[in-house]
Amino acid sequence: MLTQGSESRMDIRIAPQMSVMDKLKILGDAAKYDVSCSSSGSSRRNDGQGIGNTVAAGLCHSFAADGRCVSLLKILFTNECIYDCRYCMNRCSNDVPRASFTPDEVCELTMEFYRRNYIEGLFLSSGILYSPNYTMELICETVHRLRTVHRFQGYIHVKAIPGADPLLIQRVGYLADRMSVNLEMATAEGLRAIAPNKHRKTILKPMRQIQNGITENKNELTLYKHAPHFCEAGQSTQMVIGALPESDYQIMSVAENLYDKFSLKRVYYSAFVNVNEDRDLPALAGGPPLLREHRLYQADWLLRFYGFKVDELLTEKRPNFNTAIDPKADWAVRHLEQFPVEINRADYQMLLRIPGVGVKSAGRIVAARRFGNLTFEDLKKIGVVLKRALYFITCGGKMMYPTKLEENYIVQNLVYQNRMGRGEKLPFLPDGTAYRQMSLFDSDTWGQNYRAVGG
Amino acid sequence: MEEKYLICEDSMEGIFTGIYEAYALREGHEHVHIQIGEEENLRLFADYVHILPDSVKTDKVVRTLRQKLGEHVYHTLCRAAASCYADKGEAVYKTVVDAITAGSGRRVLGNFKNPYVARCFELARFTANEAHYEKEFIRFQELSAKAAKDTPILFSKIGPKNNVVPFVMPHFADRLSIENFMVYDEHRKLFGVHPAKEEWYLVSAGEEFDLRELTYSEKEEEYQELFRVFHRTIGIKSRENKHLQRQMCAYRYQDYMVEFQQK
Numbered sequence: 008m009l010t011q012g013s014e015s016r017m018d019i020r021i022a023p024q025m026s027v028m029d030k031l032k033i034l035g036d037a038a039k040y041d042v043s044c045s046s047s048g049s050s051r052r053n054d055g056q057g058i059g060n061t062v063a064a065g066l067c068h069s070f071a072a073d074g075r076c077v078s079l080l081k082i083l084f085t086n087e088c089i090y091d092c093r094y095c096m097n098r099c100s101n102d103v104p105r106a107s108f109t110p111d112e113v114c115e116l117t118m119e120f121y122r123r124n125y126i127e128g129l130f131l132s133s134g135i136l137y138s139p140n141y142t143m144e145l146i147c148e149t150v151h152r153l154r155t156v157h158r159f160q161g162y163i164h165v166k167a168i169p170g171a172d173p174l175l176i177q178r179v180g181y182l183a184d185r186m187s188v189n190l191e192m193a194t195a196e197g198l199r200a201i202a203p204n205k206h207r208k209t210i211l212k213p214m215r216q217i218q219n220g221i222t223e224n225k226n227e228l229t230l231y232k233h234a235p236h237f238c239e240a241g242q243s244t245q246m247v248i249g250a251l252p253e254s255d256y257q258i259m260s261v262a263e264n265l266y267d268k269f270s271l272k273r274v275y276y277s278a279f280v281n282v283n284e285d286r287d288l289p290a291l292a293g294g295p296p297l298l299r300e301h302r303l304y305q306a307d308w309l310l311r312f313y314g315f316k317v318d319e320l321l322t323e324k325r326p327n328f329n330t331a332i333d334p335k336a337d338w339a340v341r342h343l344e345q346f347p348v349e350i351n352r353a354d355y356q357m358l359l360r361i362p363g364v365g366v367k368s369a370g371r372i373v374a375a376r377r378f379g380n381l382t383f384e385d386l387k388k389i390g391v392v393l394k395r396a397l398y399f400i401t402c403g404g405k406m407m408y409p410t411k412l413e414e415n416y417i418v419q420n421l422v423y424q425n426r427m428g429r430g431e432k433l434p435f436l437p438d439g440t441a442y443r444q445m446s447l448f449d450s451d452t453w454g455q456n457y458r459a460v461g462g
Numbered sequence: 463m464e465e466k467y468l469i470c471e472d473s474m475e476g477i478f479t480g481i482y483e484a485y486a487l488r489e490g491h492e493h494v495h496i497q498i499g500e501e502e503n504l505r506l507f508a509d510y511v512h513i514l515p516d517s518v519k520t521d522k523v524v525r526t527l528r529q530k531l532g533e534h535v536y537h538t539l540c541r542a543a544a545s546c547y548a549d550k551g552e553a554v555y556k557t558v559v560d561a562i563t564a565g566s567g568r569r570v571l572g573n574f575k576n577p578y579v580a581r582c583f584e585l586a587r588f589t590a591n592e593a594h595y596e597k598e599f600i601r602f603q604e605l606s607a608k609a610a611k612d613t614p615i616l617f618s619k620i621g622p623k624n625n626v627v628p629f630v631m632p633h634f635a636d637r638l639s640i641e642n643f644m645v646y647d648e649h650r651k652l653f654g655v656h657p658a659k660e661e662w663y664l665v666s667a668g669e670e671f672d673l674r675e676l677t678y679s680e681k682e683e684e685y686q687e688l689f690r691v692f693h694r695t696i697g698i699k700s701r702e703n704k705h706l707q708r709q710m711c712a713y714r715y716q717d718y719m720v721e722f723q724q725k
């Protein structure tokens with residue numbers, strides 16, 4: 008695919024004496040702010056010729072010191088970049104050590120890590136070397152070699168480079184399981200301010216192309232069973248949270264649009280870390296806004312699996328999530344007219360809306376009801392989180408304890424439980440940076456949030 | 463009526479033979495129990511019967527379960543039977559009774575009101591979860607080949623609570639079909655062995671297997687170090703959260719993983 012000339016041209020840029028270890032250090036470090044590391048969505052058996060298969064649920068092979076999963080060998084092909092995005096560590100105006108892999112080095116690393124069961128596959132992204140087309144061609148070459156020469160059948164996630172030729176993107180799509188284009192910022196104005204070389208249009212164009220490719224491929228596959236798969240695991244994107252003053256409502260509306268209009272598999276949210284200490288970007292003294300990111304993910308799940316719409320969760324007047332309780336409980340306390348729900352009668356959709364009942368336990372409730380009336384004891388065995396659900400449900404017409412069906416009362420109890428460490432399990436330490444204790448003398452925004460819940 | 467205890471071997475075959483014998487008694491199921499291993503405190507008015515595992519009887523039970531209850535229920539029962547808890551025999555037996563004799567059939571696992579079914583579900587879930595974790599956290603190490611032309615052997619040691627090797631092997635047999643590999647459960651002294659391009663099988667090591675006899679290939683140390691470095695760099699400093707890391711990957715798995723062994 009690459010001509011001899013372009014390869015030698017690359018060698019000039021890459022310091023050939025640099026060891027794979029040093030390259031991995033630089034290019035692994037440069038890739039760590041890409042969030043997506045899932046290996047789910049595609050299911051493929053081994054053909055007996057090479058190594059690898061994929062599992063529909065995905066597998067996380069390790070967990071890094073920040074608690075995020077290490078599922079894929081997440082690296083940049085090169086951290087050379089012609090762009091100057093303010094939030095990015097690899098922007099051209101930064102003086103950081105630069106390195107580039109060769110396609111063979113990436114292939115060898117992937118194969119050797121994979122057979123030792125360190126990783127589930129490869130995540131290949133890249134800075135822009137010379138031009139989007141040149142970079143995309145290098146990525147394409149690497150993935151092609153991995154699939155054909157090494158007969159690798161594991162998971163491959165590739166970043167589509169905005170501005171690259173549609174033909175190249177299509178070619179990579181037939182080799183990769185998932186492709187993604189990062190939206191970076193929720194609004195077009197935000198993107199313009201923060202990444203002068205990127206444009207909303209050039210980002211959405213490959214996204215649309217991949218979507219159309221997947222739809223066409225589905226039609227082909229119904230006709231011809233053995234047709235090659237195009238991005239079997241769909242496409243994803245990511246947005247940076249907290250670099251610009253966007254509201255949760257704006258972010259979630261964009262996410263909903265992406266799910267509905269671009270049929271994305273996942274939207275990732277990445278709490279902003281000011282790596283460049285750029286003076287135009289917020290300093291975030293308390294560390295990255297992890298709790299906000301967590302609430303956005305919770306809401307994202309509500310959109311994808313629980314049948315919620317963004318307009319039910321947030322409005323123009325109330326554009327941010329209450330950080331003190333989770334979005335589902337927050338919705339429930341503001342819609343008490345629909346509660347309490349009788350567990351033995353409510354339909355599946357309504358069961359899903361009860362705080363403390365998840366997709367799995369709702370399914371189990373429906374299955375178990377066929378054998379007789381359920382009691383609170385049974386619900387506990389099924390896996391319902393009763394400390395949250397008890398305010399919203401009845402079993403056989405009775406509530407678990409005498410409680411008031413009153414917004415203030417329920418919120419107070421939920422928040423109190425959280426404060427005592429007995430409530431919601433947050434993925435942070437109690438003294439973690441993003442986790443704040445509530446007090447009467449807290450800042451203005453906190454007070455507003457609380458009043459909004461309190462009615 | 464006198465209680466009857468069938469004492470079975472701690473294995474899938476032992477439990478399924480026990481179920482066969484329990485049905486063969488034709489005394490109803492209320493007073494018959496299956497117990498794994500010897501009882502320390504013998505009950506006064508109880509009858510104890512020792513059951514030896516029997517492959518013919520096991521096959522019959524397995525065939526019936528698959529036919530009448532379907533693959534899903536059968537696999538759940540197998541996972542429960544691989545659990546590390548001693549009450550698994552009774553739980554599996556009484557779940558089978560609920561399904562076949564009481565007639566809940568293929569839907570039996572929904573019957574959470576039956577405490578044995580609920581327990582069976584719980585045990586199966588624990589085994590399934592642990593098997594899933596082992597699929598993720600097993601680390602293979604390449605052994606040095608005796609002759610240059612030999613394909614190298616990948617070796618992995620694990621220490622799971624439940625007997626997960628039989629559930630982990632099919633996954634790797636498909637994934638690494640062209641590799642020779644072994645998974646060694648050090649608590650049960652059990653090997654899962656997969657020769658390249660052939661079927662996998664289980665071997666019991668019997669006595670203590672000395673791991674110090676193994677020699678690793680030249681490249682092995684290099685790739686371990688590469689992965690350690692990658693694992694260290696991929697974490698974001700300002701998000702550091704050891705608590706979450708431990709929650710997602712418990713210490714008992716970390717003990718067997720190369721990236722958590724400081725060198």
